[in-house]
Amino acid sequence: MxxxxxxxxxxxxxxxxxxxxxxxxxxxxxxxxxxxxxxxxxxxxxxxxxxxxxxxxxxxxxxxxxxxxxxxxxxxxxxxxxxxxxxxxxxxxxxxxxxxxxxxxxxxxxxxxxxxxxxxxxxxxxxxxxxxxxxxxxxxxxxxxxxxxxxxxxxxxxxxxxxxxxxxxxxxxxxxxxxxxxRAPMTPVIDRDEAVARLVLRYFTSHGPATLNDFVHWSGLTVADAKAGIEINKQQLSSIVIEGINYWMAVEVDLSKVKKSGTYLLPVYDELLIAYKNRDAMVPAKFRDKTGAITFFPTIMVNNQVLGNWGRSIGKKAIDIELKPFGNLTKAQSDAIKTAAHRFKKFN
Known part of the structure; x- marks a missing residue:
């Protein structure tokens, strides 16, 4: 992997x-x-x-x-x-x-x-x-x-x-x-260990594969909390080692169904990027010097890889989208981005 x-x-x-x-x-x-x-x-x-x-x-x-x-x-x-x-x-x-x-x-x-x-x-x-x-x-x-x-x-x-x-x-x-x-219903009080276990399971199920340090970055809790939560949920989480780094995710993921395609106009601070301390998996090596652009601006992702930034201006009758790719785009990439832009315009 x-x-x-x-x-x-x-x-x-x-x-x-x-x-x-x-x-x-x-x-x-x-x-x-x-x-x-x-x-x-x-x-x-x-x-x-x-x-x-x-x-x-x-x-x-x-x-x-x-x-x-x-x-x-x-x-x-x-x-x-x-x-x-x-x-x-x-x-x-x-x-x-x-x-x-x-x-x-x-x-x-x-x-x-x-x-x-x-x-x-x-x-x-x-x-x-x-x-x-x-x-x-x-x-x-x-x-x-x-x-x-x-x-x-x-x-x-x-x-x-x-x-x-x-x-x-x-x-x-x-x-x-x-x-x-x-505004919100009263809910039963739970002890700290159960709360940690809930948050850990929710994070690694929805955000995995992720590391202990990714969870700490996302939650603001400690490495000790992350380890304790994983131990409590060890029957529901699995680990994989990639290039010497241990990642955690839910056990029920069917790897044969995971899609390698997907083009998105991600908003600034989207969970696909901001929820991880290390984002190298989603950023091609040639663009990893653009940390600020990736962290603080909306990003273009094609096949689950960051390829640039984008911005939008909303007028009375139309939404204009400006693309700012980090490099040249192929026709297939440009066509996929146009489809993603149409979906964003339809949302508003």
Whole structure:
């Protein structure tokens, strides 16, 4: 097995070219969590894994709360299911808060300020109210809590990590926050070992083949956590060694059915790239010096290999797509990319 086989397996297991889902919440449930700070592109990441993708179906799921958007891994924005948000946050929040401690101190946001802010959130959001950042800042300022610089972002993130608030429906183009207890059902509390085991199994099933360090990069947890989760799930995971590196994935993968083809216009921060610490399997050796372009911009993938960047501009009547290949494209590659571009335009 080669690095190209790894790339093919990852695209296959991430459901980019087989058994696509009907609903956005099915995508998120399978993937565990999907990076989502670039919202318009993040919706397309869900759409890529759907049988009949449509922007409005993802937006509808956000409005209804069947998928939520919050800080849960590393930390950055992720889509997650309401039934998963509590156990995931219980698992990841302690490490995120520890990592944020210096920022809390620098911005002089003390526990007393956090608690006072949380009381404001509870009072102003109860009854299903969904507030924009501007409305939240106004409520905090009226309670003599400063929200300048990064303080509002810090307070909101901390409230998310404490399982007090989560995403509400959008108001126009504005995001809102609402009380988690009024947005997501209460779920049974599970111990840390079970939470680690769940997250490990979800990751390696949907993202495998992947390494321990890939999981650590994606989750923000430790190597010890990864090893413990694999040990608990050892009957459901298998390992393969490629060029001396140990990869893990679900045992039920039928290697004879894995597709070697597939052309996608990946959004920025798509899980097929961002979810791995080492992305060499998906990037030809001649393009591995383009780390920034691959990490921070939408990418063109042909036969599960990165071949360039792309961008889009949305007008009133049409969507224009600009292709920025890293090298010359063959006719077959160009034709495949045109088909992928048509699918993106149809999504919007």
């Amino acid at each position: 080669t690095n190209l086989d790894v790339a093919n397996l990852r695209a296959y297991n991430q459901r980019l070219n087989q058994n696509k889902f009907k609903k956005p919440e099915e995508v998120i449930g399978y993937m565990g969590a999907m990076q989502a700070q670039e919202y318009a592109y993040a919706k397309w990441a869900i759409g890529l894994r759907m049988l009949s993708p449509a922007d409005k179906s993802v937006e509808k799921a956000m409005t209804a709360g069947t998928i939520l958007r919050t800080h849960v891994l590393r930390p950055t924005w992720h889509f997650v299911l309401p039934q998963d948000i509590r156990w995931m946050l219980s698992l990841t929040a302690p490490r995120i808060n520890a990592g944020n401690a210096t920022m809390y101190k620098k911005q002089e946001v003390t526990e007393d300020i956090f608690n006072k802010s949380f009381n404001v959130f509870t009072k102003t959001m109860q009854g299903g109210k969904q507030l924009t950042r501007t409305e939240i800042a106004k409520a905090l300022n009226e309670a003599n809590i400063a929200t300048d610089d990064l303080r509002l972002t810090i307070i909101l993130m901390k409230a998310e990590l404490e399982q007090l608030i989560c995403s509400g429906a959008r108001q126009g183009k504005q995001f809102t926050y609402t009380l988690l207890d009024e």
